[in-house]
Amino acid sequence: xxxxxxxxxxxxxxxxxxxxxxxxxxxxxxxxxxxxxxxxxxxxxxxxxxxxxxxxxxxxxxxxxxxxxxxxxxxxxxxxxxxxxxxxxxxxxxxxxxxxxxxxxxxxxxxxxxxxxxxxxxxxxxxxxxxxxxxxxxxxxxxxxxxxxxxxxxxxxxxxxxxxxxxxxxxxxxxxxxxxxxxxxxxxxxxxxxxxxxxxxxxxxxxxx
Amino acid sequence: xxxxxxxxxxxxxxxxxxxxxxxxxxxxxxxxxxxxxxxxxxxxxxxxxxxxxxxxxxxxxxxxxxxxxxxxxxxxxxxxxxxxxxxxxxxxxxxxxxxxxxxxxxxxxxxxxxxxxxxxxxxxxxxxxxxxxxxxxxxxxxxxxxxxxxxxxxxxxxxxxxxxxxxxxxxxxxxxxxxxxxxxxxxxxxxxxxxxxxxxxxxxxxxxxxxxxxxxxxxxxxxxxxxxxxxxxxxxxxxxxxxxxxxxxxxxxxxxxxxxxxxxxxxxxxxxxxxxxxxxxxxxxx
Numbered sequence: 067x068x069x070x071x072x073x074x075x076x077x078x079x080x081x082x083x084x085x086x087x088x089x090x091x092x093x094x095x096x097x098x099x100x101x102x103x104x105x106x107x108x109x110x111x112x113x114x115x116x117x118x119x120x121x122x123x124x125x126x127x128x129x130x131x132x133x134x135x136x137x138x139x140x141x142x143x144x145x146x147x148x149x150x151x152x153x154x155x156x157x158x159x160x161x162x163x164x165x166x167x168x169x170x171x172x173x174x175x176x177x178x179x180x181x182x183x184x185x186x187x188x189x190x191x192x193x194x195x196x197x198x199x200x201x202x203x204x205x206x207x208x209x210x211x212x213x214x215x216x217x218x219x220x221x222x223x224x225x226x227x228x229x230x231x232x233x234x235x236x237x238x239x240x241x242x243x244x245x246x247x248x249x250x251x252x253x254x255x256x257x258x259x260x261x262x263x264x265x266x267x268x269x270x271x272x273x274x275x
Numbered sequence: 276x277x278x279x280x281x282x283x284x285x286x287x288x289x290x291x292x293x294x295x296x297x298x299x300x301x302x303x304x305x306x307x308x309x310x311x312x313x314x315x316x317x318x319x320x321x322x323x324x325x326x327x328x329x330x331x332x333x334x335x336x337x338x339x340x341x342x343x344x345x346x347x348x349x350x351x352x353x354x355x356x357x358x359x360x361x362x363x364x365x366x367x368x369x370x371x372x373x374x375x376x377x378x379x380x381x382x383x384x385x386x387x388x389x390x391x392x393x394x395x396x397x398x399x400x401x402x403x404x405x406x407x408x409x410x411x412x413x414x415x416x417x418x419x420x421x422x423x424x425x426x427x428x429x430x431x432x433x434x435x436x437x438x439x440x441x442x443x444x445x446x447x448x449x450x451x452x453x454x455x456x457x458x459x460x461x462x463x464x465x466x467x468x469x470x471x472x473x474x475x476x477x478x479x480x481x482x483x484x485x486x487x488x489x490x491x492x493x494x495x496x497x498x499x500x501x502x503x504x505x506x507x508x509x510x511x512x513x514x515x516x517x518x519x520x521x522x523x524x525x526x527x528x529x530x531x532x533x534x535x536x537x538x539x540x541x542x543x544x545x546x547x548x549x550x551x552x553x554x555x556x557x558x559x560x561x
Contacts, residue, residue: 083387100335101409103438106367106387113371122361126335126344132318133344150318165336193338194315 067274068116070107071095073260079103083110090274091118094263096233097252098125099166104252119274120231128231128250129166131196135248141224144246146239147199156181160203160237162196162249163188169252172237174203198248200239207253208234210266210273214259221247226273233258276560278303279324280312281342283331291540295552296330298541302552308560321345326352326559333360333536334410352559355535359513363535366409366441369512373530376511379504381522381529382444388434390427397426400444407441408433417475419445446529450487451476452521454497454505455537455544455551458514458558461502463548466490467520491546504528516555 069075070082071094079095083106091111095104098120108125111118120128127133135145149155150164156178163171173184188195207214208222210232221236237249267273280299287293296312303310313320315338321327327346333339333355340360346353355363362368367385374380384396397404397420406429408416416433420426433440448469455463467476468487476487494502505519508530518537522529538544545551 080387080389083385084389101365101437101439103387106439109365109368109371113368113375123357126340126361130341130344132341133348136345136348152315164338164341167336194318 067092068111069094070111071258072255073258079107082107087111087114087116089116091116092232092274093119094232094258094260096255096258097169098122098231099129099169099252100126102252117274118230120229124229124231128225128229128234129252130164131162131198131249132164134250137229138247141228143221143224144244145248146246148248149197150194151197152194154182154185155197157197157199158201160198160200160239160249161185161188162198164194164196166251169254172249172251174201176201198239200241200246200248202240204238204240204245205235206238207257207259208236209259209262211270212262212266214262218245225250233263276308276325277323278308278310278326278328278556278559279317279321280310280328281314281317281331281339282312283314283338286331289540291542292538294541295539295545298545298552299328299556303556303559306553306556306560308556310556317342318345321351322349324351327354328555328559329353329355329536331536334364335361336410339536352561354516354555354559356513356515359515359517359535362512363517363533364410366407366411366532367439368409369533370441372511373508373533376507378508378511378530379528381446381531384442386430386440386442387438390430393426393430394423396442397423400442402426403445405443405445406430406433407443408437409439409441410437415477419474443531446522446524446531447474448522448524450490451531452501452505452519452523452528453537453544454494454502454519454521455516455539455548456506456509456519457516457551457554459506459510461494461497461505462554463544463551464492464494464497465544466492489540489543491544491548493547501528504530508533516558 067090093107098104108122161173161184175181206218211223211226213219213222233253235251238245300310331339343357403421450466450468453465470485470487509517518534520532
């Protein structure tokens with residue numbers, strides 16, 4: 067298993083991409099958005115015939131809210147209602163980009179003013195926007211099969227085993243006792259907890275079977 | 276069958292593109308199918324159709340990619356499929372794919388910002404060389420470096436918007452072959468000429484953007500070797516609709532690009548093989 071990332075005991079992405087690789091590759095860059103270094107590491111591994119975590123297709127799917135929600139529903143998770151909107155429909159909600167051009171672009175809006183401002187920014191006057199019926203949200207960091215908040219690890223376990231995505235942030239709608247996942251976003255470099263990653267890697271034997 | 280065609284208005288700057296779309300519609304209807312053009316609202320209606328034909332700029336960052344993936348998730352036939360978009364929209368991904376399948380290409384080196392090696396890469400390719408941003412299209416973000424200083428300036432400028440670039444041997448030719456390939460079979464062909472004084476099909480001459488002329492060639496009259504290389508190159512990406520760009524140098528052929536969502540303009544690409552419309556519609560409903 068080749069571990070690629072920016073940290074101790076990891077192969078730096080630049081040297082990884084310059085050589086022929088084989089076997090399994092765990093990409094720990096955290097941001098796998100299209101055209102990022104994380105994307106190219108997975109692409110390089112995939113085109114060299116490696117089994118890579120994450121595959122590029124899954125990484126692209128996970129960051130696109132309608133596709134991610136569709137995956138969650140197929141996996142049996144309850145998700146909040148959502149709509150893809152081409153024109154503003156102000157209400158208290160969470161607005162998400164259809165395509166993740168930038169990081170941290172999810173916006174929780176509580177009134178029309180906030181809504182219209184967020185809509186303009188996310189649509190870039192050109193793209194549809196995803197509107198999720200959720201007012202209270204919780205964001206957790208996912209490290210392979212675990213999250214930084216233990217009670218949310220059930221989602222990480224399923225997502226890692228099906229989508230093969232090692233790192234990210236999962237957004238949940240919180241409504242009383244119910245928590246419903248709905249969005250997946252990259253982890254920033256300085257947010258990555260390598261201690262937790264290695265703890266998971268050392269304790270779980272069947273992670274990559 | 277019900278065919279949805281996803282379009283975005285900015286893709287129809289030329290009247291020949293609109294005319295081609297009208298021919299697609301008429302051809303589909305003559306064959307007993309419906310053909311509905313939709314903009315972003317298609318995202319609400321994909322399930323109402325049997326197949327989706329994308330005629331908008333394809334890129335994993337654009338709406339077209341989400342349309343393609345959602346349609347695939349619903350089990351619809353899609354042209355362009357998402358894998359073709361992922362590979363063809365990214366010249367680094369395309370390079371991997373062509374190389375892996377032993378398709379003849381000009382000498383090419385992917386560059387990931389390792390400036391300490393740039394000079395040795397340049398020595399391998401020789402000057403002038405071509406620098407391409409991975410998601411360049413219509414010759415945008417494709418520039419020629421005549422010497423090392425120019426190369427450093429261009430790569431630094433391009434690296435501001437990309438983590439990877441393609442460095443490629445320069446092959447001057449009067450035209451590029453464009454072979455349209457559908458499901459592994461060549462269905463039309465053209466010569467895309469460079470405009471006078473330019474080296475790219477779409478070039479900037481005296482500050483003006485200029486397109487070169489297009490001359491259609493009947494597919495049946497293409498050199499066998501050219502046709503075979505085009506079909507192999509397309510196959511290395513997938514089984515959809517592609518426009519394969521090829522340089523001819525001293526009787527040898529070198530693939531420079533495989534484009535998904537290839538331009539189809541009435542009076543250009545369709546001149547010698549007008550049956551291309553029917554073939555594409557049949558592929559959508561098969």
